[in-house]
Amino acid sequence: MERFDTMLEAAEFATTLCKNWKFAISDDGYDVKDLLVLAETSDSENPIDEDNFYVVSPSGAIGLCEDGEDIDWLILSAAMPNENLPLTYQAVTRMKFCPKCGSPVVPSARFCSKCRNGLR
Ligand SMILES: [Zn+2]
Incomplete structure:
Protein backbone atom coordinates (compact mmCIF):
# COMPACT_ATOMS: atom_id res chain seq x y z
CA MET A 1 0.00 0.00 0.00
CA TYR A 89 1.07 -1.62 7.89
CA GLN A 90 4.06 -3.91 8.35
CA ALA A 91 1.98 -6.97 7.62
CA VAL A 92 1.40 -5.96 4.04
CA THR A 93 4.73 -4.48 3.13
CA ARG A 94 8.26 -5.77 3.13
CA MET A 95 10.36 -4.01 5.74
CA LYS A 96 13.63 -2.33 4.99
CA PHE A 97 16.25 -1.47 7.54
CA CYS A 98 18.15 1.74 7.95
CA PRO A 99 21.74 1.14 6.78
CA LYS A 100 23.03 3.54 9.43
CA CYS A 101 21.28 2.55 12.66
CA GLY A 102 19.51 -0.69 11.72
CA SER A 103 16.00 0.49 12.63
CA PRO A 104 13.13 -0.94 10.57
CA VAL A 105 11.79 1.59 8.09
CA VAL A 106 8.87 1.36 5.69
CA PRO A 107 9.97 0.84 2.07
CA SER A 108 8.64 4.21 0.89
CA ALA A 109 10.30 6.19 3.70
CA ARG A 110 12.71 8.89 2.62
CA PHE A 111 14.32 9.25 6.03
CA CYS A 112 14.92 6.88 8.91
CA SER A 113 12.41 7.86 11.61
CA LYS A 114 14.98 7.16 14.34
CA CYS A 115 18.24 8.72 13.16
CA ARG A 116 16.90 10.82 10.22
CA ASN A 117 19.43 9.21 7.88
CA GLY A 118 18.40 9.79 4.25
CA LEU A 119 17.42 6.53 2.59
CA ARG A 120 17.53 7.53 -1.07
ZN1 LIG B 1 18.53 5.12 11.07
Whole structure:
Protein backbone atom coordinates (compact mmCIF):
# COMPACT_ATOMS: atom_id res chain seq x y z
CA MET A 1 0.00 0.00 0.00
CA GLU A 2 1.09 3.51 -0.71
CA ARG A 3 1.21 6.00 2.12
CA PHE A 4 -0.20 9.52 2.03
CA ASP A 5 0.65 12.50 4.21
CA THR A 6 -2.77 14.11 3.92
CA MET A 7 -6.27 12.72 3.84
CA LEU A 8 -6.93 14.67 0.64
CA GLU A 9 -4.12 12.86 -1.19
CA ALA A 10 -5.46 9.54 0.08
CA ALA A 11 -9.01 10.49 -0.91
CA GLU A 12 -7.93 11.54 -4.40
CA PHE A 13 -6.22 8.18 -4.84
CA ALA A 14 -9.27 6.37 -3.43
CA THR A 15 -11.49 8.04 -6.04
CA THR A 16 -9.53 6.17 -8.71
CA LEU A 17 -10.52 2.86 -7.05
CA CYS A 18 -14.20 3.25 -6.21
CA LYS A 19 -16.98 5.84 -6.26
CA ASN A 20 -18.89 5.28 -3.02
CA TRP A 21 -17.77 4.91 0.55
CA LYS A 22 -19.24 4.53 4.00
CA PHE A 23 -17.91 5.75 7.32
CA ALA A 24 -16.51 2.84 9.34
CA ILE A 25 -18.39 3.59 12.56
CA SER A 26 -21.72 4.65 11.09
CA ASP A 27 -23.73 4.06 7.95
CA ASP A 28 -23.16 7.53 6.56
CA GLY A 29 -22.45 7.26 2.86
CA TYR A 30 -20.13 9.38 0.77
CA ASP A 31 -19.84 9.96 -2.94
CA VAL A 32 -16.70 11.36 -4.60
CA LYS A 33 -17.58 14.98 -3.85
CA ASP A 34 -18.52 14.27 -0.22
CA LEU A 35 -15.30 12.33 0.30
CA LEU A 36 -13.08 15.12 -1.02
CA VAL A 37 -14.88 17.72 1.11
CA LEU A 38 -14.54 15.48 4.17
CA ALA A 39 -10.84 14.98 3.46
CA GLU A 40 -10.17 18.70 3.01
CA THR A 41 -12.01 19.50 6.23
CA SER A 42 -10.13 16.80 8.10
CA ASP A 43 -6.75 18.06 6.84
CA SER A 44 -7.45 21.64 7.85
CA GLU A 45 -9.13 20.95 11.19
CA ASN A 46 -7.33 17.82 12.27
CA PRO A 47 -3.94 17.46 10.53
CA ILE A 48 -2.00 14.33 11.44
CA ASP A 49 1.45 14.20 13.01
CA GLU A 50 4.39 13.69 10.69
CA ASP A 51 4.97 10.15 11.97
CA ASN A 52 1.43 9.19 10.97
CA PHE A 53 0.05 8.65 7.50
CA TYR A 54 -2.97 7.51 5.57
CA VAL A 55 -3.21 4.34 3.51
CA VAL A 56 -5.67 3.28 0.83
CA SER A 57 -6.70 -0.35 0.39
CA PRO A 58 -7.03 -1.94 -3.08
CA SER A 59 -10.82 -1.43 -2.89
CA GLY A 60 -10.51 2.24 -1.95
CA ALA A 61 -10.91 2.08 1.85
CA ILE A 62 -9.00 4.81 3.69
CA GLY A 63 -7.11 4.07 6.89
CA LEU A 64 -4.97 6.08 9.27
CA CYS A 65 -1.73 4.53 10.44
CA GLU A 66 -0.31 5.92 13.68
CA ASP A 67 3.27 5.22 14.77
CA GLY A 68 3.74 2.86 11.82
CA GLU A 69 1.67 0.15 13.47
CA ASP A 70 -2.07 -0.39 13.71
CA ILE A 71 -4.24 1.01 10.98
CA ASP A 72 -7.57 2.54 11.92
CA TRP A 73 -9.82 2.04 8.92
CA LEU A 74 -11.87 5.23 8.86
CA ILE A 75 -13.74 4.99 5.59
CA LEU A 76 -14.72 1.78 3.86
CA SER A 77 -15.52 1.12 0.24
CA ALA A 78 -19.30 0.77 -0.08
CA ALA A 79 -18.70 -1.83 -2.78
CA MET A 80 -16.63 -4.04 -0.45
CA PRO A 81 -17.61 -3.19 3.15
CA ASN A 82 -16.47 -6.58 4.41
CA GLU A 83 -13.11 -6.51 2.72
CA ASN A 84 -10.44 -8.20 4.78
CA LEU A 85 -8.46 -5.10 5.69
CA PRO A 86 -4.98 -5.38 7.14
CA LEU A 87 -4.59 -4.26 10.73
CA THR A 88 -0.98 -3.35 10.51
CA TYR A 89 1.07 -1.62 7.89
CA GLN A 90 4.06 -3.91 8.35
CA ALA A 91 1.98 -6.97 7.62
CA VAL A 92 1.40 -5.96 4.04
CA THR A 93 4.73 -4.48 3.13
CA ARG A 94 8.26 -5.77 3.13
CA MET A 95 10.36 -4.01 5.74
CA LYS A 96 13.63 -2.33 4.99
CA PHE A 97 16.25 -1.47 7.54
CA CYS A 98 18.15 1.74 7.95
CA PRO A 99 21.74 1.14 6.78
CA LYS A 100 23.03 3.54 9.43
CA CYS A 101 21.28 2.55 12.66
CA GLY A 102 19.51 -0.69 11.72
CA SER A 103 16.00 0.49 12.63
CA PRO A 104 13.13 -0.94 10.57
CA VAL A 105 11.79 1.59 8.09
CA VAL A 106 8.87 1.36 5.69
CA PRO A 107 9.97 0.84 2.07
CA SER A 108 8.64 4.21 0.89
CA ALA A 109 10.30 6.19 3.70
CA ARG A 110 12.71 8.89 2.62
CA PHE A 111 14.32 9.25 6.03
CA CYS A 112 14.92 6.88 8.91
CA SER A 113 12.41 7.86 11.61
CA LYS A 114 14.98 7.16 14.34
CA CYS A 115 18.24 8.72 13.16
CA ARG A 116 16.90 10.82 10.22
CA ASN A 117 19.43 9.21 7.88
CA GLY A 118 18.40 9.79 4.25
CA LEU A 119 17.42 6.53 2.59
CA ARG A 120 17.53 7.53 -1.07
ZN1 LIG B 1 18.53 5.12 11.07
